[in-house]
Each structure stands twice: as C-alpha cells, then as structure tokens.
Amino acid sequence: MGIKNQGVRAIVPAALACLLLVAACAAVQDVRVSYRLPEPGSALDGRRVFIDFQDDREDRDILSPAAREAYRYHSGNVALFVSRGEEEPSPEGLKSVPALFRDVLSMRVRRLGGEVVPLERKADAALVLVLEAFSLDLEDRTWKGRVAYELRVIRGDRVRASQEVAGEAERVRILGLEQADQLMGELFTDVVNRPDLDELFRKAGLR
Numbered sequence: 001m002g003i004k005n006q007g008v009r010a011i012v013p014a015a016l017a018c019l020l021l022v023a024a025c026a027a028v029q030d031v032r033v034s035y036r037l038p039e040p041g042s043a044l045d046g047r048r049v050f051i052d053f054q055d056d057r058e059d060r061d062i063l064s065p066a067a068r069e070a071y072r073y074h075s076g077n078v079a080l081f082v083s084r085g086e087e088e089p090s091p092e093g094l095k096s097v098p099a100l101f102r103d104v105l106s107m108r109v110r111r112l113g114g115e116v117v118p119l120e121r122k123a124d125a126a127l128v129l130v131l132e133a134f135s136l137d138l139e140d141r142t143w144k145g146r147v148a149y150e151l152r153v154i155r156g157d158r159v160r161a162s163q164e165v166a167g168e169a170e171r172v173r174i175l176g177l178e179q180a181d182q183l184m185g186e187l188f189t190d191v192v193n194r195p196d197l198d199e200l201f202r203k204a205g206l207r
Contacts, residue, residue: 034181039085041112053098053131063135066137066139077094078097108197127154145184149165150165151164151195153201163196
C-alpha cells in the first residue's frame with residue numbers, strides 16, 4: 001500500500017512540472033505581422049535581383065518598454081503571415097527583423113516576375129532595404145506603430161535609384177494584443193507595398 005502511494009506522489013510533481021512548462025511556452029508572445037502581397041505583374045520579367053538588408057535603427061528592440069509589458073515573454077522575432085489574393089493569411093514562421101524584410105522583398109520581386117539570386121555578382125541589380133525604424137509602442141491604451149526605411153537599387157557599386165518610405169499608425173487597445181496585431185499588419189503591408197519597383201528599376205536603367 002505504501003509503495004502505491006509513493007508512486008502517486010512521484011507522478012503528481014512530474015505532471016505539475018509538465019503543465020507549468022506548457023503554460024510557460026503558451027505565454028511566449030511575438031509581434032504578429034499579416035502581410036498582403038499585391039497583385040502579380042510582369043514588370044521585372046527576366047530580371048535577376050539580389051536582396052540585401054541594412055539595419056540603421058538606433059534602437060533595435062521592436063517593442064517599447066510599455067509594449068513589452070503587454071507582450072510579456074517576447075522573443076524579439078516576428079510571426080509572419082502572408083495572404084495572396086483573397087486567401088486567408090498563411091503562417092510563414094518566426095522571422096528575425098532582417099529575415100522578415102528580406103523575405104517579403106523577395107516575395108514582391110517574384111510576384112513581379114523577377115528572379116531572386118543568392119549572390120550579388122549574379123544579379124542585374126541589388127535591391128537594398130536600409131531600415132531606420134520598426135517599432136510598436138503602447139501609450140495611454142493606444143498602440144502606436146512606426147516603420148521607416150530607404151529602398152535602394154544598386155548597380156556596379158553605385159546607387160542608381162532610391163525611395164524613402166515611412167508610415168505611422170495608431171489603434172486603441174480594447175482587448176489583449178488583437179489591435180496591435182491588426183495595426184502592425186496593416187502598417188507593414190502599406191509601407192512594404194508602397195514603393196513602385198517598376199519605376200525604381202526604370203530609373204536605374206533596368207527597364
């Protein structure tokens with residue numbers, strides 16, 4: 001009888017530890033970005049493009065101290081979801097900030113018929129995103145997002161064309177992180193899709 005009781009007592013702490021571990025994992029919350037790709041086109045047909053990223057942010061934390069309190073256990077990554085056309089957003093996994101911008105730029109280039117190549121020497125041009133701001137703040141129950149960057153088309157070690165892009169958005173916090181996710185998805189989609197890649201490549205002498 002004593003042996004049976006000891007077995008039960010041994011199982012209970014183990015089960016409790018498992019539950020605590022599951023709860024801890026569930027508490028990890030990352031900024032979610034739902035990105036909507038623009039309509040497909042042929043503006044970059046036949047062009048080979050190398051995608052690069054340069055981080056010029058003064059503060060490389062996505063979340064402000066106030067926003068971090070709401071997110072609790074944030075890994076510093078971004079959970080990317082992508083929708084094409086009218087379909088529901090599909091998960092693309094967790095991305096570091098450099099990977100996030102490289103990946104969506106690659107999607108845009110391919111969406112316009114271009115080929116993304118892994119080496120700059122094999123490309124007709126390099127498309128470089130210089131990030132200046134990518135942040136989410138919570139102030140007086142209002143989510144505030146900001147994204148700013150410069151997009152450059154480089155050929156032969158020279159910047160042939162460039163465009164500065166910036167956007168800000170606000171949304172009142174009602175419950176949890178839902179409004180923050182909506183804000184970041186809408187803001188991110190707007191600023192990433194805003195540059196006219198056809199016009200930039202035209203100015204760079206590639207159209």
